[in-house]
Amino acid sequence: MKNATLIVFNGAGKALEEMETPIPELQPGEILIENLxxxxxxxxxHTFCGLRNEAVPTVLGHEIVGEIVSFHSGHNKKDYLGNLLEIGDRVTWSIFASNANSDKARAGMPQKSDGLFKYGHATVTETDALHGGLSTHCILKNGTTVLKISKGIPLKVAATINCAVATVAGAIRLSGSLQGKKVLISGVGLLGVVCAAMCSADGAQEIHVADVNEARLNLATSFGANVQHLLTDETLLPNDIDVAFDMSGSPDAMESGLATLAVGGTAVWIGAVFKNREVRVNAERVVRNLITIKGLHNYNYEDFVAAVQFIENNYTKFPFEDLVSAEFSLRDAESAFNYAVADKPIRVGINVAKKTDDEQQ
Incomplete structure (x- = not known):
């Protein structure tokens, strides 16, 4: 079988390296994917800039969509929901592979199972290199949750399903029904706008968004947000919120979110995935006001299913395509990262099949 092309990350401050590697024979349970x-x-x-340590060399990228090239001969050719899979089908897959029979998975936390494997975070070796998005191919390992998706979903939208959208689906699960509720979303990046859209689809009465960036607040209105809060030292937030979502990871934002909750309110935190100062919690207020605090890292199988269903039902109702503001070829990945760092867009896309300007001439 032909070689795959990879763009390898060797450490912060070092140039990304293009390399080729033979596509190995598939092992039991594996599927070969052509990344799109x-x-x-x-x-x-964070990894590219050195704010997060990752074993190198590695192939970054875990928000991926692709099409099936081949199966291991013993594969049952079915996705997680039992749909038959064929070569050429478009699929999305969980950002992790785990043991579905483990205690953690049976308890609804497969993302915390022993022996977890995460795409876009693993070390490149001579025999195992196809596990990231900055590559022409990816091998889905046994224990990966695979879901068939419609080819009508734009690629730049489909790629985000298995990370941001699925994680927000998990946050919505933890919040309980939002019908008629007042919600606050702190942090209007991709997680925040997806959360606004999901809250809107779930029937929330008021969707408040809070951020330091006015342009992002305005963007959120296209995704169902109807109350904006531009955060300054003088900003006064409401005090009757039913559910406060934090997508920012900012201790200040989490503390402010707790202060907005009405009696019986719930805080759902998913943004705090990097080191920061500890969050100050008024325990007496939590106790007397019957407040619940929930945290979520990644998502479980059912969250992933909910994410696919949400996008299939809503990708034409909200302007998800507009969230990818620039698109680069695989060989221009370094430019894509530099653009993302400098301009801080919601998302930058890598169209794996796109040719560079030099290749087009």
Whole structure:
């Protein structure tokens, strides 16, 4: 079988390296995927800039969508929901492979199972290199949750399903029904706008968004947000919120979110995935006001299913395509990262099949 092309990350401050590697024979349970599109996640940027340590060399990128090239001969050729899979089908897959029979998975936390494997975070070796988005191919390992998706979903939208959208689906699960509720979303990046859209689809009465960036607040209105709060030292937030979502990871934002909650309110935190100062919590207020605090890292199988269903039902109702503001070829990945760092867009896309300007001439 032909070689795959990879763009390898060797450490912060070092140039990305293009290399080729033979596509190995598939092992039991594996599927070979041709990557079509990858979007650069915030965690990719943290690694690229040295704010997050990752074993190198590695192939970054875990927000990926692709099409099936081949199966291991013993594969049952079915996705997680039992749909038959064929060569050429478009699929999305969980950002992790785990043991579905483990205690953590049975308890609804497969993303915390022993022996977890995460795409876009693993070390490149001579025999195992195809596990990231900055590559022409990816091998889906046994224990990966695979879901068939419609080819009508734009690639730049489909690529985000298995990270941001699925994570927000998990946050919505933890919040409970939002019908008629007042919600606050702190942090209007991709997680925040997806959260606004999901809250809107779930029937929330008021969707408040809070951020230091006015342009992002305005963007959120296209995704269902109807109350904006531009954060300054003088900003007064409401005090009757039912659910406060934090997508920012900012201790200040989490503390402010707790202060907005009405009696019986719930805080759902998913943004705090990097080191920061500790959050100050008024325990007496939590106790007397019956407040619940929940945290989520990544997502479980059902969240992933919910994410696919949400996008299939809503990708034409909200302007998700507009969230990818620039698109680069695979060989221009370094430019894509530099653009993302400098301009801080919601997302930058890597169209794996796109040719560079030099290749087009």
């Amino acid at each position: 599109y990858t979007t650069i996640c915030g965690s990719d940027l």
